[in-house]
Amino acid sequence: MTDESVEISSGAAAETSDEEQASVPITLVASDKLEEALARLAPAEAAWARANGFRGALGASLALPDAEGGIARVLVGWGTPAERRRTRFGLGRFADTAPSGIYRLETPLDPAEAEEAALGWLLARYRFDRYRKASERGEAHLAVPEGVDGERLGKIAEGVFLARDLINAPANEMGPAALEAAAHKLSERHGAEIGVTSGDALLDANFPLIHAVGRASAEAPRLIDMTWGDADAPLVTLVGKGVCFDTGGLDIKPASSMGLMKKDMGGAATVLGLAHMIMSLGLKLRLRVLIPAVENAVSGASFRPGDILRSRKGLTVEVNNTDAEGRLVLADALALASEEAPGLIIDMATLTGAARVALGPEVVPFYTDDDTLAADLARAAVRVSDPMWRMPLWPGYEADIEPGIADLDNAPAGGMAGSITAALFLRRFVDQTAWAHFDIYAWTPKPKPGRPKGAEAQAARAILAVLEQRYGRS
Template sequence: MPSIPAFADPDSPALPLHLVARDGLAAWLKDQPPAVAEWLRATGFEAKPGELRLLPGEGGLAGAVFGAADAKSRARDRFLIAKAAAGLPAGNWQIAGDLDPAARDEAALGWLLAGYRFDRYKAGEPQAARLKAPAGVDTARIAAIAAGEALTRDLINTPASDLGPEELEAAAVVLAAEFGADLRAIRGDELLAENLPMIHAVGRASARAPRLIELRWGGTGPQLTLVGKGVCFDTGGLDIKPASGMLLMKKDMGGAATVLGLARMIMAQELKLRLRVLVPAVENAISGEAMRPKDILTSRKGLTVEVNNTDAEGRLVLADALALADEEKPDLVVSMATLTGAARVAVGPDLAPFYTDDDDIAVALAGAAATVRDPVWRMPFWDPYESIIEPGIADLDNAPAGGFAGSITAALFLRRFVEASRYIHFDIYGHQPAAAPARPKGGVGQGARALFEALPQLLGL
């Protein structure tokens, strides 16, 4: 189980953390003991968003005051209270006063996520301050979300030397065992026998055998199938990336990491649904077995694909997995992948673009994302661009020339493999380029919390 901080015992004593907005500071100070008010004035406390000040008392530490978010900072900075969690001394703390339900959940989750440490290779100092969860917080749900996010971060942060297809399968085995799920894997040449030829084609050049990992959990309710891109390292293949382009390619399995983290949330909270997770796990390497530019592959669905760039491999492995998913006609199929640089150019690293043809899904996701502070942005399945992915010599082109609308054309490519089911595709980044509250630099989940929040509405749970 991923390591995250726990909430303080609800019956334990805790010091108060006062959240004070800048425009309410003067009124708040009037209600404080003169010594406290004088101390804050003397130390120049202005209640700027994120500003923290400890409060002395007769017996030592009496509490702390923290500059709460105003409208501008709330729009710019999620999980601002994580700055308090990181800055407070050891002990139990509780938020003084009442918060609205969304704010208290954000505070509780932000506090736990602020305590995340990736310490596999270098020891780190644990977070000293523990939070006594605000009244009304569903602590089990928040802890489940934090644990799912921590699993995603751990997997993305692990270098490819220690996380290839075999190790990604092992992580799924551990997850399945924890929640009593069924797991199987189709490996190496078995992929050809099981009609998963494009997963095999992408992964066959590596000394680390490609595989399809399948997890199933739950016996009743609507069926949800999650498909995550598991390219454990991406050299680009024969269309090799420059050295600078490979520096973050350990994160190219971020889609797989994110769906496994989301699956953990779902199973921990025992949602009444049937869950299926499909992860095509490969390493896009170079050898005499590597696929070549202009090769034509035949997919599981029977559609032929001209390989015009071996570095556009993610959509190939996802296509076979999506075709497999669609054969059972689940109530909802979701694919998540670190798929295109074009998505990063369009919306940057902080937004998770998603595609769907269903307006109700889009509205539900947008509302859930705002509630749980997991930003997503709808992009269009733009039908007029369908011709761009049709090369003439084959049914589909994995890397159309021209350079325009790269994320859209990749999404359109994937949509060709899902016909019977409602479908959402996420083109995520999976990486936090600079530290932010509750999000250290490195691997990060995107879209999973929004989906988790929206599932009851999407599936009628």
């Protein structure tokens, strides 16, 4: 599954200029400059475009024939500036259905636009065909536009494809053991070290919350711990929520809310995809990846509403909803991460429905006390078209997560500010300000350019851009 997708992305990333003579030119046509663009074509080509009703709408495409009946060039609609701001990866719509061949962008673009166009092409070529006959479509490649690092984009696409593959896989084949196997495979590829603590050994190692959430499942809960890089380099720790399926526990979800819960390990999958980007690009940092991998199941061993659990950090937590389990497993992992005092901790989790209500499925809310980090992330999000928005760690809501009978409440009553109170809960387990929490959705509800319906590695590319800027590449 993952290997095939990654190989396709790599192949699509970098076609050399040696093939330029055999490649098909792509002319981008802005709808607000349609007549100017058509005037630059041969008269027969312009007439063909008009006869076929081509108006330059964003993502629309039209192949212009040559004298032998082949494709002389392709016109791709580039819309208006306002439409391009609203829709990322406009070239991805043509890439999704492009006939076999090698294409090149003939229209000059500034470096940022060219990179987005090339990446949109790559991301649009993804397919998840593990459980059906592979779709028959051409091998369409894009020559690397001038000024774009094609090798880098290929590695980024590999990381995105890895995350998509893991999230798209059903829970019967992507439980805690399979997630561990995926981490092992990634560590072997990059020469990383990996250790796993599972089952009752979690109690001996003082990870009581991870054990409590996962103990009801047929597959043992576990904590995956991977490290890579020079031991003397600045340490960055990534923590990913790995709830491989979430029934809600004894506070069981209705069927309508359980349908997409295979993606509740989207934080772990995205962290692994980001880790691949970091390691394959050789960032000059020491990387640690922590993934609490569990299934929130129902059995006689389930933790219960009203239970009071003690965390690795020693803080006690009253369980007021067993469906607020993600913050529990993250709490133990964040406490472990903080013990090593890394330069930066980032956690990623499909944590709250409140985040979707606030910002929808495309924009990722993130939380941090570090204003410099927040500014860097916000700039990177715009630069690489990976949207996110800083949300407040509002101190006025701290009392909502303090139940009185214990130190913390995992599910404050009332339902208001749910994403914020979840972030405030996590912050209690982090002993530094250089921390950011991403409440991702990890899913594209309906297909868009560069983003097929299904799994998505949200925020990973923006985080990578910040890490590249801060630590550099070997």
